[in-house]
Amino acid sequence: MDTRRDFLQNALTLTGALAAGTPGHPLLADEASGADLSEPGSDAGRHLHIGALIYPRMDQIDFTGPFEVLSRVPGSTFHVTWKEKRPVRDHKGLLLTPEEALDAIPPLDVLVIPGGPGQEDLMDDEVVLSFVRAQAARARCVFSVCTGALICGAAGLLKGARATTHWGAFDLLGYYGAIPVERRVVVDGKLVTAAGVTAGIDGALRVAAMLRGDRAAEEIQLGIEYAPEPPFRSGTPSSAPPEVLEAVRARISDLTLRRLSTAKRFAKKLGVEVEDGGIRPKVGKEKP
């Protein structure tokens, strides 16, 4: 037992000595406004229900990234849901298993909507869109990752909202009435949108902080040792070498065209004005 105590003491000294009191970056002021979802008062500590929609041909880490963070939010239950409880395969074949059908989960405090190629198949799926709308109306936070934002758009949740999505679909946001914002995570009231794929981890840490405070989010971050060091600088179109960008853009061009066609259809449906030529929709009014 002494040795064990010594080990802990040793580890404490070794690591504690390095622990400078560096405070976390505070949420940016412009985004923090209206973004505190914690409820002061008697039910501030009440149990939270966090749920993620999963579906065929989604991109799995759009969901498993946020799951990693949000399943660790103190005092919460994480729900994984789809139309039926049978496993679905992600875009690259990973099996993901929903445990509750859409109509069986309780009102959610946070609804996570991942993206991926399969998102296109949900854009006219009224069962899914009704679920999203009904949950969104009551939720404290709707959190989309990647092209999950387009599902929010199809559900009418983006009109007038600042939002982001995967770089390959960014120009489509305006067709849904959104105000596109080129940031990794955009918070507009209870709508949180993360950029492509892995941005869901950054977004989820923001959501965790909004729900239970910065300290809780920081503890989660340390537990999952989230101090990323990408070995290359190719994570965005502006930092990647041009040949890399062209190769990836070519690979997704068919999907991009399908998404553009869908977006134009929704612009009409949602009454969003689109400028001549159909390239760039007018954006909604900037919020004060």
Added chain:
Amino acid sequence: MDTRRDFLQNALTLTGALAAGTPGHPLLADEASGADLSEPGSDAGRHLHIGALIYPRMDQIDFTGPFEVLSRVPGSTFHVTWKEKRPVRDHKGLLLTPEEALDAIPPLDVLVIPGGPGQEDLMDDEVVLSFVRAQAARARCVFSVCTGALICGAAGLLKGARATTHWGAFDLLGYYGAIPVERRVVVDGKLVTAAGVTAGIDGALRVAAMLRGDRAAEEIQLGIEYAPEPPFRSGTPSSAPPEVLEAVRARISDLTLRRLSTAKRFAKKLGVEVEDGGIRPKVGKEKP
């Protein structure tokens, strides 16, 4: 059709204009030596088999992070394996489904070994350890994430090797005969070890580059928009506020003690000399 072409052209111009020709960071010279796993010559383009061991109470993103990257390696098949083909639950309850039993998967080019609390249960599991040893003997790369490194240690793969693991288990590496290296990803010949949890994404991009070249890895990185922006600076013990570190350390202390006990047992078994007091094992000889 014109409109579609215009859109693509527009997107090309908009994004292409921003695409500075910033080259990716080259692998650090000291680590790049011996780390190029591509096979020059006739079979450089041969199909690769990449497999991940999954198991109960693992940490899911130790696996789903690398899956996101490595399932996108050109010319490869990803295998998800466990003793039996029934789903397992990760530490936080996510269902993960293995599709091939351990004895049914082919010789792997890359074996991914994730970590998490359930790792302790595998340390004396000869079925698992034999699988790891047999695959490791033939593989071009053994890639551990988080405390998956301790499973490698139990299989005898860490003796004399430079390695890393989750910060909470870092001091245990020496008991397995490893040379602990405080970096996010450590490459020693065909052994690649990543630090805690989310470090598996960084490590997987390194592995992808080793298998198919930097360009392939950079295309994957851009596709998954991996340009992380953690909202806080609490990702490591040295950058997190002391109170955050203490809270997380307290939460994992029972597990840390169990892991220490296991590590001491393995030091004896593996013939690793440990200094008096049992706190810090002697490390193996530094490689030239």
